[in-house]
Amino acid sequence: MSRTRVHNFAISLDGFGSGEPQSFEAPFGHAGERLHEWMFATRFWDADGGSVGVDHAFAVRHGDGFGAEIMGANKFGPPGWQDDDDWKGWWGPNPPFHTPTFVLTHRPRPSIEMEGGTTFHFLDASPAEALEVARAAADGQDVRLGGGASVIRDFVAAGLVDQLHLVQVPIVLGRGTRVWDGLEALEQDYDIEAVSSPSGVTHLTLTRKVSAQS
Amino acid sequence: MSRTRVHNFAISLDGFGSGEPQSFEAPFGHAGERLHEWMFATRFWDADGGSVGVDHAFAVRHGDGFGAEIMGANKFGPPGWQDDDDWKGWWGPNPPFHTPTFVLTHRPRPSIEMEGGTTFHFLDASPAEALEVARAAADGQDVRLGGGASVIRDFVAAGLVDQLHLVQVPIVLGRGTRVWDGLEALEQDYDIEAVSSPSGVTHLTLTRKVSAQS
Numbered sequence: 001m002s003r004t005r006v007h008n009f010a011i012s013l014d015g016f017g018s019g020e021p022q023s024f025e026a027p028f029g030h031a032g033e034r035l036h037e038w039m040f041a042t043r044f045w046d047a048d049g050g051s052v053g054v055d056h057a058f059a060v061r062h063g064d065g066f067g068a069e070i071m072g073a074n075k076f077g078p079p080g081w082q083d084d085d086d087w088k089g090w091w092g093p094n095p096p097f098h099t100p101t102f103v104l105t106h107r108p109r110p111s112i113e114m115e116g117g118t119t120f121h122f123l124d125a126s127p128a129e130a131l132e133v134a135r136a137a138a139d140g141q142d143v144r145l146g147g148g149a150s151v152i153r154d155f156v157a158a159g160l161v162d163q164l165h166l167v168q169v170p171i172v173l174g175r176g177t178r179v180w181d182g183l184e185a186l187e188q189d190y191d192i193e194a195v196s197s198p199s200g201v202t203h204l205t206l207t208r209k210v211s212a213q214s
Numbered sequence: 215m216s217r218t219r220v221h222n223f224a225i226s227l228d229g230f231g232s233g234e235p236q237s238f239e240a241p242f243g244h245a246g247e248r249l250h251e252w253m254f255a256t257r258f259w260d261a262d263g264g265s266v267g268v269d270h271a272f273a274v275r276h277g278d279g280f281g282a283e284i285m286g287a288n289k290f291g292p293p294g295w296q297d298d299d300d301w302k303g304w305w306g307p308n309p310p311f312h313t314p315t316f317v318l319t320h321r322p323r324p325s326i327e328m329e330g331g332t333t334f335h336f337l338d339a340s341p342a343e344a345l346e347v348a349r350a351a352a353d354g355q356d357v358r359l360g361g362g363a364s365v366i367r368d369f370v371a372a373g374l375v376d377q378l379h380l381v382q383v384p385i386v387l388g389r390g391t392r393v394w395d396g397l398e399a400l401e402q403d404y405d406i407e408a409v410s411s412p413s414g415v416t417h418l419t420l421t422r423k424v425s426a427q428s
Binding site for chain 1: 227400
C-alpha cells in the first residue's frame, strides 16, 4: 500500500519550519542554514566525513521507497519565481528527488524534465487531488510530502499523511511559518515518539494510528 | 551565589504551558492533567510506586536548594481569585513550597502563613523588583520561578533566569499560553540540552551561558 510520508522536516523549538523573509539569497529567511546543520553533518549528506548515528539513520529514510514527491510553491523557489520563465528550482540540473515531483501553485506551467529522473509538474489542486495524481505517478511506491510547513499542515489536517519525521532543532526563531498551527489534538490520530540525539536535535516521529486511517 | 531556576515546567509540542479557558474546575483549561502525567508517574510524586528513572531525576530538582518561590497570579488561583478573601491557593493547608512564596498580582493583599513553612506574600512589582525581594528572603539559597508561561517569558526576557527545565509532552494543544513567544534567539544566551525519556516526554534544559550573565 502506498503511504504518504514526511522526512527530515526541521523545525525550531517554537515550531517554525522556516524563518522570514524568504528570498533568493535566504531560502529559509533569518533561520539561515541553522535548521539543517544536523543533516549536513551526517553521512547521508557528506559521503566522506558524515556521522552514521541516529541522525543519519533517520536522514537516509528520505530516499527510501518513494515514487513521487509533492511540495509547496515556497519550497520550489523564492517569492515571485512564477514570474521567471527560466526558474527550475534550487537544486541545479540533477535535483535530489529522482521521481515525478509535483509543485503546488496557483499558476501552473509546463512540466520540466531534469536529469536523474526528476520531472517537475505544476498543479493547481487541493491536497486530496494532488495526492491522487502523485500516487498514480508513484506506481505503488510511497509519496514524499516535502513541505514547507503550511503544506504539511494542510495535508495533515486533511487526514492524508501516514508518517511524519520532524527534527526539532534547539533554536528559537520567533517568527516564520509554524508547523503545528491548526493541528490541535494531533496526538489522537498519531502515535508520537521522541528521540534526542547527541547532536542536540530531537527526532519526532508521528505514525498514524490504525484507528485514524481512512 | 543565588540562582533563579525554573523546574518541571511542562509544555505541549506547540509550546503551550497551559490550555484554556482556565477555571476553578480546570486549572489548566482543556489541557487537563495531560501536561503532568509524566510527573505523577515518578517517585517524586508517588512515593510508593513511582519510577526512579530520568523523569524522577529531573523532577526531584524541584525541591533542591530553594529559599523562595515567585509565581504569577494565574498559578495561585483561577481567574477572579482576587475577589475571594478566603482563597489560599490550590494546595490545601500545607503547600509544596515550604518557603516564602511571592505571588505577583496587581491587587496585593496581606500575607498568609500556611503550614510547613510556606508563607504567601503578594507583590505588585516588576520582574527585577520581585526577584530582589525574593532573593533577600531566600537568604543565599536559590529562587524558584514557578510559572505560568507568561511569567517565565517575562523573567527570561528581562535576563533574570539562570536555568530552565522544560518538559515537552507529546500533545498538541493548539491554544493557551505559549512559553516561547518573544524569546527569539534564546539559544544565543543559553546552552540547550534535550533528553528524551522512555515515558514519551523530552526534557529540555536551558543553562545560561557565562557570557550572557549580568
